[in-house]
Amino acid sequence: MAKKKEKPVILITNDDDITSKGIRSMLEAVSDIAKVVIVAPDKPQSGMGHAITIGSPLRMNQVNLFGDVEAWQTNGTPVDCVKLAVDKILKRKPDLCLSGINHGANHSINVLYSGTMSAAMEAAIEGIPSIGFSLLDYSYDADFTVAKQVVHKIVSAVLGKQIQKHLLLNVNIPKCTPEELKGIRICRQAYAKYDEDFLERIDPHHKKYFWLTGEFKNFDKGRDTDVWALDHKYVSVVPVQFDLTDYTLKKKLEKSKLF
Numbered sequence: 653m654a655k656k657k658e659k660p661v662i663l664i665t666n667d668d669d670i671t672s673k674g675i676r677s678m679l680e681a682v683s684d685i686a687k688v689v690i691v692a693p694d695k696p697q698s699g700m701g702h703a704i705t706i707g708s709p710l711r712m713n714q715v716n717l718f719g720d721v722e723a724w725q726t727n728g729t730p731v732d733c734v735k736l737a738v739d740k741i742l743k744r745k746p747d748l749c750l751s752g753i754n755h756g757a758n759h760s761i762n763v764l765y766s767g768t769m770s771a772a773m774e775a776a777i778e779g780i781p782s783i784g785f786s787l788l789d790y791s792y793d794a795d796f797t798v799a800k801q802v803v804h805k806i807v808s809a810v811l812g813k814q815i816q817k818h819l820l821l822n823v824n825i826p827k828c829t830p831e832e833l834k835g836i837r838i839c840r841q842a843y844a845k846y847d848e849d850f851l852e853r854i855d856p857h858h859k860k861y862f863w864l865t866g867e868f869k870n871f872d873k874g875r876d877t878d879v880w881a882l883d884h885k886y887v888s889v890v891p892v893q894f895d896l897t898d899y900t901l902k903k904k905l906e907k908s909k910l911f
Contacts, residue, residue, distance in 0.1 A: 660747035660811055662686040663775070665733045666754065667697040667767030670717065670725045674753035677796035678785065679718055681803035682750065685811065689746070690723040691737040693730060698756075700767040702774070703729045712736055730771035738778060748811065749775035752785035753799050755792065759824045759878040759888060760844040760870070769822055773894050781810065781819035788882055789827040798833055799825045802887050806836075822890040826882045836887040842877035844870040 662682055666675045670692035679688055691712075705728045712726040724741060726733055730751065738745060751772040758766040772782035783806065787799045802825050810819070822841075826833070848866035855861050870879045878888035905911070 659685070659687045661742070661744075662688050662807075663734070663737050663742065663746040663749045663780075664688055664690045665692050665730055665737070665749070665751050665771045667693065667700060667730045667751075667771065668755050669693050669696050670715065670723065672755065673792070673794065673796065674755050674787070674799075676718070677800050678750055678753050678803060679721060681800040682807050683721070685804075685808060686748070688721050689737065689742060690718060690721060691733045691741060692723075692725060693733060694725040694727055697730055697767045699765050700729045700731075700770065701765050702731055702770040703767075704735070705729060705732050710736065712740070730767040731774045734771050734774045734778070738780075745778065745780050747781070748807070748815070749780045749782040750785065750803070750807065751775075751782065752787075753796060753803065753825075754784070754786035755794055756786065756790040757788040757824050757882065758784060758786040758822060759788075759882060759890075760842040760868075760872075761846070763822055763841065763890075763892060769892070772822075773820060773892070776818050776820040777894055779817040781815040781817060783807070783810070783819075783821045783823055785823045785825065787825045787827065794827075798828060798830055801830065802836070806889070818893075820892045820894070822878075822888075822892050824878055824882055824888045824890075826885050826887065828885050832885050833887070834885045836889060837876075837881045839878045839881050839888040839890050840874070840876055841890055841892075842870055842872040842874070842879035844868060844872060844879055 846866035881888035
């Protein structure tokens, strides 16, 4: 009798914390196609980027939040979660790492600040194919119906192929109904940024403090960008790399003999 094929192992993490609706939705989207292990922060870690904990102790404990699915929470960053998962829990590299589903988009410049994408990037650096998923809805009680369908479709497609070990995808999902969703587009990162401001306030002790705020502004009119796709009810899939070398400028500098 043929040996039953084992399910692939998927590590799930996020930056919204282990109790978020987004991480539960991610689990629900892939639990039928993989063995899942969850390692996530014990508190929100949005905007942490690729931060790691080096000056204070990391703590981790197992939690019973997802039935028979093994789950751990830690006081560390999203990147810490991936490192701890591989070294102390799985003791091996998973077949795939999924980060999210984030409450709020991680399109354009957000990829540099995002704890969601940094966790996925850390896994890719370690040779683990990885995908970050984000939904363009910041509500705590967001509707993840469409997002779960997208996650299942993309993860099934990736697992069905020979996966490049450094694969890293940034997937953003528009806020819409299943009927409104137009499809999935392979995109590039839009040139956009935040027009930031620091609101100055006074605390109860009559001392100044500042609160960061800002408006997202898109300067890119291309129809092949992640921002355009989301604005037009498409899922955007941006292939990402962690090599930040500007190779075009490198060649120009070499030819110019400037230094």
